[in-house]
Amino acid sequence: MVGGPVLTAAQMRAAEQAAFDAGVDDYGLMETAGAAAAAIIWRAGHRRDTLILCGPGNNGGDGYVIARILRDHGVPVRVAALGESRTPSGQRARAAWAGPVEDMMTAAPATQLVDALFGTGLARGLDEGVAARLCALAGAAVLTHAVDLPSGVETDSGAILSAVPQFGTCIALGAYKPAHLLHPAAGVVARLMLADIGIATPGTVRRLAAPKLAAPDAGAHKYSRGLVAVVGGAMPGAAALAAGAAAHAGAGMVRLHAAAGQAIPHAIVSQAADDLTDPRIRALLVGPGLGRDAQAAQRLARALAAGHPTVLDADALMLLAGAIERIPAGAILTPHEGEFQRLFGDLPGSKIDRALAAARKSGAVVVYKGADSVIAAPDGRAAVARGASPWLSTAGTGDVLAGLCAGRLAVTGDPFRAAGEAVWLHGEAARRAGAAFVADDLLGALPAAIAARL
Numbered sequence: 001m002v003g004g005p006v007l008t009a010a011q012m013r014a015a016e017q018a019a020f021d022a023g024v025d026d027y028g029l030m031e032t033a034g035a036a037a038a039a040i041i042w043r044a045g046h047r048r049d050t051l052i053l054c055g056p057g058n059n060g061g062d063g064y065v066i067a068r069i070l071r072d073h074g075v076p077v078r079v080a081a082l083g084e085s086r087t088p089s090g091q092r093a094r095a096a097w098a099g100p101v102e103d104m105m106t107a108a109p110a111t112q113l114v115d116a117l118f119g120t121g122l123a124r125g126l127d128e129g130v131a132a133r134l135c136a137l138a139g140a141a142v143l144t145h146a147v148d149l150p151s152g153v154e155t156d157s158g159a160i161l162s163a164v165p166q167f168g169t170c171i172a173l174g175a176y177k178p179a180h181l182l183h184p185a186a187g188v189v190a191r192l193m194l195a196d197i198g199i200a201t202p203g204t205v206r207r208l209a210a211p212k213l214a215a216p217d218a219g220a221h222k223y224s225r226g227l228v229a230v231v232g233g234a235m236p237g238a239a240a241l242a243a244g245a246a247a248h249a250g251a252g253m254v255r256l257h258a259a260a261g262q263a264i265p266h267a268i269v270s271q272a273a274d275d276l277t278d279p280r281i282r283a284l285l286v287g288p289g290l291g292r293d294a295q296a297a298q299r300l301a302r303a304l305a306a307g308h309p310t311v312l313d314a315d316a317l318m319l320l321a322g323a324i325e326r327i328p329a330g331a332i333l334t335p336h337e338g339e340f341q342r343l344f345g346d347l348p349g350s351k352i353d354r355a356l357a358a359a360r361k362s363g364a365v366v367v368y369k370g371a372d373s374v375i376a377a378p379d380g381r382a383a384v385a386r387g388a389s390p391w392l393s394t395a396g397t398g399d400v401l402a403g404l405c406a407g408r409l410a411v412t413g414d415p416f417r418a419a420g421e422a423v424w425l426h427g428e429a430a431r432r433a434g435a436a437f438v439a440d441d442l443l444g445a446l447p448a449a450i451a452a453r454l
């Protein structure tokens, strides 16, 4: 589940500096970055007429390198600048282009547009006229590529600082940046590519990648594969949905502790009493449909006292607001924005920073849900998922995710890994379910999503 690195602007600069200190040539790195981007742009556009917009910093420098390489490959390239190059490497790349440079504000559009105006050095939104011109040129193009970042997005937060067009491709240089994965910035890019520029990019935040799952071994039986207990409550449907997801996630057996007489999937064992003492329980889920009254609080207290690896969702999170010290170490929490706020208040920084701070404070793995889910561990590791289906914004999908977390926790025994696998399977099941699905449909899509990762 470990994908490419995600670095902030400062971390990226530090990685570049470390490479320079180790003897990598400044300008050579820009040539490497430009060549990597040019190769991707060439594959997309071949000999289509191309306009490259170059800014005053090193992102603009990349643009001049790309322009020269594409021109040498026979692409009809024009370059339009926003001001003079101000960095030594940018000036060198500009000189090596050795072709005309138009003014971006008056340059005619082209079939293919490359945005090399600003990258990690963007300090504020673009001037209104410049942003409007960028949008107009992108709107007139058939193919659009952003070099490193779309100009106008804030690298570290994913905020949009000025009007940004939709890009077909964004070529992340050396590492992903938070803005590639966090909304709203992530939403302006259809296809995200990571270009290797040959420098080390150490860090503990990664993009969530497709997991490698394992089929049960030949001697497996239902208990060896993992027993999940789901504590139900006031709204039985939510817990039943979560139990179904836990069963489909690969757990050997799921026990739903709910009132008798409820409709539950046949493979799930219903047990009325809250006897959670069974030592074979490998994961316990409490929260979906639990309710928030005194009885719910009691059920939550019993669940926490049972001492099993625990997944806490929905109402359980609301009941624990103001009492995060009750959260067992190593638990998985699955808050959406509102639940996160209630539990942890207003934390500073990006969604990644907030998820990491919450994990540190609670000692739990935090799955900070949304279109851009962040999975954070207390030890500083985080995985960021990009591109969740917008159709997931429907009732019950959170219960499915919580069930998947419990199921994978029972199978793997590793909360961070389990949460990452759950988020990935949830996203993949949604992709396979297509459009306008309901939460129950995700269960049907899970076997194929799992099979694809064996």
Ligand SMILES: NC(=O)C1=CN([C@@H]2O[C@H](COP(=O)(O)OP(=O)(O)OC[C@H]3O[C@@H](n4cnc5c(N)ncnc54)[C@H](OP(=O)(O)O)[C@@H]3O)[C@@H](O)[C@H]2O)[C@@H](O)CC1
Binding pocket: 016, 026, 029, 030, 033, 034, 055, 056, 057, 058, 059, 060, 061, 062, 086, 087, 089, 117, 118, 119, 120, 121, 122, 123, 124, 125, 126, 127, 147, 148, 149, 173, 197
């Ligand atoms: N380090 C390296 O060797 C390598 C770096 N690489 C590349 O460099 C990129 C980072 O380069 P960078 O740091 O030069 O920043 P960049 O994004 O080009 O812009 C900074 C310039 O814009 C200006 N400016 C800022 N905001 C503005 C605004 N709203 N409107 C107008 N002006 C504004 C700001 O000046 P300011 O006015 O803030 O003083 C400054 O002049 C990175 O994303 C990657 O593409 C790769 O080639 C690999 C090798």
Ligand SMILES: [K+]
Binding pocket: 059, 115, 116, 117, 118, 119, 146, 147, 148, 149, 150, 151
């Ligand atoms: K750019």
